[in-house]
Amino acid sequence: MHSHEDITLESGTARRVAIWQAILVVPLALATLIGLVLLWPADSPAGSVPLVADSVTIETGTVTEIGDTDESGATDIRMMLDQGTEVPVHIPPEIIDNGLDVGDSIEVLFTPAAVGTGTPYIFWDFERDVPLWLLIGLYILVVTVVARGKGLAAVAGLGLSLAVVVVFMLPALLAGQNPLLVVLAGAGAMMFSSIYLAHGISIRTTTAILGTAGGLIVTGILAIIATDFANLTGTLTSSALSLTAYDIQLDQLLVCGMILAGLGALNDVTITQVSTVWELRSANPNASVMQLYKQGMVVGRDHIASTIYTLAFAYVGTALPLLMAAAVLDRSFLATLSTGEIAEEIVRTLVASIGLVLAIPLTTGIAARLARA
Structure with a gap:
């Protein structure tokens, strides 16, 4: 049983940890908010092109x-x-x-x-309105039954994140705002809303925020380097070419897609690693920072092993027609992989995976240090 002195010491330590987290996270939140305000599209061409001709x-x-x-x-x-x-x-x-x-x-x-x-x-x-709404309703029902209130909160976070994409990111990109700044501001807003709405505001969830932010920074740097090094232009699809009439750098847009591709998985692994370390600390209050880190990384390595093929299979599933069309051509397997459209997706998957893998030890280390405190 804790004495009054022990409880006072623990609460004082928790306050110090929360203060240090606030010193790191509050500027990040303010930068996100300022970015949303400064980059908010006052006059965007979104929705300005008629869907069909006037007589049709x-x-x-x-x-x-x-x-x-x-x-x-x-x-x-x-x-x-x-x-x-x-x-x-x-x-x-x-x-x-x-x-x-x-x-x-x-x-x-x-x-x-x-x-x-x-x-x-x-x-x-x-017409797909009815099937889609029924599927959405089934999804919400299943999440509610299995995960209850936390599941509903996660769905709310997902809805808010999608709103950020539709209301802010797409109009801002079409208005010619800097794509990298737009995606960083949008990803920050999505990160805060999805994690805090689903899991609440606490030292644990703020630790996950720090780990996710670190993973996003790594992913962004890798995306910029890899896009330039592999000479990816982002101009190889018909949907991308349709945007050439607007003031948009398609190679930067490709980088933005790589950053967003890893965001959801980053949220997943950082929350999991933080929860793992906190449970280890609860089970063994005397564990050192290094013990917590090593034990947390046992779970982290399993997470890395699973996410490696999760992202790869997700790409293969969505790009199956493209891969089949490329497979019928008379050229080598390696030459097929290096073609523009396929190379873009491979680089996107690898960049997101590297950011994800590096975020796991980063988050585990931060969580072990704060949990021990």
Whole structure:
């Protein structure tokens, strides 16, 4: 049992630790806030480009009939518009062959000038509002049932982080603000909101903030060096080329993507390492800083081993069509890996992984020192 003197000593030590953390974290939070204010886009081109031509409208309806394909490759498809009129619609064969069914809700482009051609309705996209909202609802329900209040707080942090991307980062980048400054300010806001909302404000979570910030700095430096060293331009995709009309440095935008790619995983490993060290300290109050660090790194090395293939598999899963298209070409495996689009993703994965790996011993060391204090 602690004496009154012991309790007073421990509370005094905790206050000193909190003060030292505040000396480090408060300037970081202020820099993030100042960055958000100074870089906030007063006049952004976001949302300024019309989605379709003035004479064209987007209509919705349901597929009622999928006929046979004739010798020319055309398929007779009909849909019932929401207004109650059944009309023919032109849908590309690759859409028909890969998921179109009777009863599907779709969006079509209606061009009045093409009424005389017989195909004024052209497939635009599927309507996905209901499936997406149901999946979001299921996700929130599962998180709530399993993780309860902390899970809901984490979802709130995720929502706020996404709001930072949509409301601040995208408009600021389109407005021509410095991409690196924008992503650093945005990543700082996302880091604070996601960690503090999900886990509360405490010495433990502030330690995770310090570890995450260190990992972001390492990732940013590596991203800048690797992009320049590997001659990556960020101009190899059609979506990137569509931004050339705006005052944006695409190579810097690529660096920003690398920094953001590692943020979520950084939050995960830093919180885990801090919690591990604190639990070790609770189980063995007499453990030294070095003992806490060594024991924490046992878990940290397992975390490193798992995250190495987690990030790699995540890329392979999202880039599978690109990899298959590259695989059919007659060239060596190494030559395929060094092609522009694939090299960008490889560098992105490696940079995020290196930042993640280095953040683990950094966070564990900080946590061991503060937990011992």
